[in-house]
Amino acid sequence: MPLLRMAGLSLIAASLSAAQQRLLPITIESLDSLVTVSDPQLSPEGTWVAYTVTSTDIKKDLYNTDLWMVSYDGSTTVQLTFTPEEDENHPRWSPDGRYLAFLSSRKLTDDDTARTQLWLLNRLGGEARRLTNLHASITDYAWSPDGKHLALIVYEEDTVPYIEGTQTPKPIVIDRLYFKEDYSGYLTTQRHKLYLMHVDSPSAVKVLEDDFEEYLPSWSPDGRRIAFVSKRARPDWDADNNFDIWIVEARAGATPVRVTPNEGADNDPAHGSYPAWSPDGQWIAYSHGGPLKYIYYGTQHLAVARTDGSSHTVLTRTYDRNIVHASFSADGKQLYFLAEDDQNLWLLTMPSNGGPITRLLEGRYTITDYHVQQGRIVVRYSNSEKPYEIYALENGQLRQLTHHNTAWLQRHRVLPVYEFEVNSKDGTRVKGHYVLPYDYEKGKKYPCVLQIHGGPAAQNQNEWYEEWQLYGSWGYVLVSMNPRGSTGFGQKHALGIFGRWGSVDLDDNLAGLEELVRRGIADPQRLAVEGWSYGGIATNFLIARDQRFRCAISGAGIGNALAGFGTDQYIREYLLELGTPWRNLKNYLENSYPFLQAHKIKTPTLFMCGEKDFNVPLLNSEQMYQALRVLGVDTELVIYPDQHHWMSVPSYVRDIYERRKQWLEKYLK
Numbered sequence: 001m002p003l004l005r006m007a008g009l010s011l012i013a014a015s016l017s018a019a020q021q022r023l024l025p026i027t028i029e030s031l032d033s034l035v036t037v038s039d040p041q042l043s044p045e046g047t048w049v050a051y052t053v054t055s056t057d058i059k060k061d062l063y064n065t066d067l068w069m070v071s072y073d074g075s076t077t078v079q080l081t082f083t084p085e086e087d088e089n090h091p092r093w094s095p096d097g098r099y100l101a102f103l104s105s106r107k108l109t110d111d112d113t114a115r116t117q118l119w120l121l122n123r124l125g126g127e128a129r130r131l132t133n134l135h136a137s138i139t140d141y142a143w144s145p146d147g148k149h150l151a152l153i154v155y156e157e158d159t160v161p162y163i164e165g166t167q168t169p170k171p172i173v174i175d176r177l178y179f180k181e182d183y184s185g186y187l188t189t190q191r192h193k194l195y196l197m198h199v200d201s202p203s204a205v206k207v208l209e210d211d212f213e214e215y216l217p218s219w220s221p222d223g224r225r226i227a228f229v230s231k232r233a234r235p236d237w238d239a240d241n242n243f244d245i246w247i248v249e250a251r252a253g254a255t256p257v258r259v260t261p262n263e264g265a266d267n268d269p270a271h272g273s274y275p276a277w278s279p280d281g282q283w284i285a286y287s288h289g290g291p292l293k294y295i296y297y298g299t300q301h302l303a304v305a306r307t308d309g310s311s312h313t314v315l316t317r318t319y320d321r322n323i324v325h326a327s328f329s330a331d332g333k334q335l336y337f338l339a340e341d342d343q344n345l346w347l348l349t350m351p352s353n354g355g356p357i358t359r360l361l362e363g364r365y366t367i368t369d370y371h372v373q374q375g376r377i378v379v380r381y382s383n384s385e386k387p388y389e390i391y392a393l394e395n396g397q398l399r400q401l402t403h404h405n406t407a408w409l410q411r412h413r414v415l416p417v418y419e420f421e422v423n424s425k426d427g428t429r430v431k432g433h434y435v436l437p438y439d440y441e442k443g444k445k446y447p448c449v450l451q452i453h454g455g456p457a458a459q460n461q462n463e464w465y466e467e468w469q470l471y472g473s474w475g476y477v478l479v480s481m482n483p484r485g486s487t488g489f490g491q492k493h494a495l496g497i498f499g500r501w502g503s504v505d506l507d508d509n510l511a512g513l514e515e516l517v518r519r520g521i522a523d524p525q526r527l528a529v530e531g532w533s534y535g536g537i538a539t540n541f542l543i544a545r546d547q548r549f550r551c552a553i554s555g556a557g558i559g560n561a562l563a564g565f566g567t568d569q570y571i572r573e574y575l576l577e578l579g580t581p582w583r584n585l586k587n588y589l590e591n592s593y594p595f596l597q598a599h600k601i602k603t604p605t606l607f608m609c610g611e612k613d614f615n616v617p618l619l620n621s622e623q624m625y626q627a628l629r630v631l632g633v634d635t636e637l638v639i640y641p642d643q644h645h646w647m648s649v650p651s652y653v654r655d656i657y658e659r660r661k662q663w664l665e666k667y668l669k
Contacts, residue, residue, distance in 0.1 A: 037404055042374070050080075053079075060085065087104060088104045139154070151226050155191075174186065194206070228246055241572065280332060315350065321488070330372075344364055348360065381398060387409075417433050417468060430483055435472045436472060446475065454534045455487075456497060476668070481508055505538060527548055527549050531555065533556050555656075611640060612644050
């Protein structure tokens with residue numbers, strides 16, 4: 001019997017191999033057919049799910065986002081908008097379910113200014129109508145419980161941008177500490193402000209007239225108050241990220257009340273976590289930010305606070321993981337939330353007064369968003385071999401609702417992604433992922449690319465990474481670690497490189513690479529390293545300290561911390577992590593190792609960056625390129641016009657992949 005079983009398994013394996021060979025390889029061009037599915041929103045009665053789909057328009061060279069909806073039983077899928085050049089996003093159902101609101105920069109006439117406004121789509125059909133016509137763009141909104149009012153976040157800018165009587169732009173006058181931001185540009189008098197409007201009126205009133213900013217509006221269950229996130233706790237609000245939850249009566253001129261006294265980034269708007277009201281209106285659930293001194297390396301815990309600001313309780317203090325997107329169950333007895341944990345983003349629940357944490361879905365996966373309505377849960381789910389789709393989560397099991405990428409997956413050969421862990425140089429245990437090439441044969445060594453993730457306060461998760469699939473299709477082993485500095489493994493792990501860029505994290509990355517060499521998978525004579533953002537920074541450090549790599553690719557990185565101070569958007573982080581250059585020069589010199597020790601670099605390196613990147617500005621890549629060019633090291637600098645920290649133009653994304661492929665082929669094959 002065992003022999004028969006073995007023979008059967010061999011036949012199955014042979015059949016699978018033949019089937020795999022008939023599948024198409026994943027190519028740069030084939031990625032254009034994949035779509036991004038996002039933002040699931042259950043209708044009030046729980047029978048429909050609205051969501052967005054972002055696709056690539058090759059001819060127009062742009063990405064386009066439309067609204068869709070799918071019935072909860074999965075039997076019917078409907079595309080709601082079809083605009084070819086304007087995006088529709090942020091769908092939200094009216095409380096009675098009659099309307100679906102969304103944000104769009106659609107124009108009613110050719111003379112319209114392309115500002116993002118609020119639109120309303122009748123569920124019974126017909127064209128959407130524009131609900132607002134404000135002087136500025138709307139970036140966020142929320143329905144009142146009775147469906148009669150809307151809270152808006154309006155991005156106010158200078159309404160007269162030109163010198164009077166001319167078409168000459170006004171000079172940019174800077175008087176803020178935090179004065180530049182990627183995509184937003186230079187920051188002067190722009191503010192995100194909370195407005196209130198009646199659904200049947202085209203006008204809107206500003207709730208708070210002061211000079212602070214407001215984000216993430218959330219209505220109280222009785223519709224009388226609005227919770228929001230702001231840094232209005234101190235006059236020098238620009239100096240740090242001390243976000244707090246505030247509550248204000250839903251009327252103009254009311255005085256807001258601070259709910260969270262924590263010195264940290266509570267519900268940092270960067271994570272999109274709205275203040276969550278308990279059904280009785282007595283509590284707010286939120287992400288309790290880590291200590292300000294730890295900036296984004298600090299752990300965000302789940303907490304609840306009295307809505308009168310009298311007390312707050314941190315519920316997950318013993319669970320050392322980042323928490324986002326909290327929400328109450330309908331009866332207020334449970335809290336749902338997402339947690340970064342061990343290369344996953346899990347959906348968890350716990351009693352709202354504290355207690356055991358329960359995982360609602362077992363496995364290795366990433367859920368970036370979810371919505372609960374009428375006892376039903378829908379999630380945006382992915383794992384390492386499946387792009388994101390919308391699923392219903394029922395009794396610990398997933399039921400797929402959308403299938404936008406199913407046909408693509410059936411046509412293409414998807415490579416498995418393996419998780420592994422290894423001891424670093426000092427004995428610290430670190431985890432990571434690797435992908436083997438299409439033609440992998442046991443016992444044969446392959447060229448290998450070490451890819452370092454950005455952040456650094458982030459993690460590679462068990463989700464779909466198209467780049468990893470590409471490298472495998474090109475014939476490379478791809479390895480990527482979660483070194484110290486990464487999140488998902490606790491605050492100590494995240495703080496491992498605080499003020500010490502390119503230190504123990506390099507050992508952690510190399511440990512993963514060396515493990516694949518030890519296993520006889522990676523060829524030690526054909527190694528490359530690459531990364532974007534902090535991944536580019538770490539790449540610069542690594543090639544200055546280690547000459548084993550045949551080539552490197554550094555995207556939007558920096559090698560000279562002194563050049564970063566005051567030229568990028570991280571002034572608050574520089575002050576807290578490194579201090580000022582004039583009082584802490586040693587810190588800056590140590591963190592400028594790649595540029596100051598550039599003469600040690602022998603690795604041919606390709607540098608890439610967006611022309612308008614304020615996150616890690618182009619000048620940093622220019623410096624590293626120029627240093628290697630002067631030293632006679634083979635190098636190249638590619639600048640993407642009018643682009644920021646990542647590309648918003650499909651042809652530029654394809655160009656990045658193509659240039660990576662050519663650079664690797666030049667040195668590894």
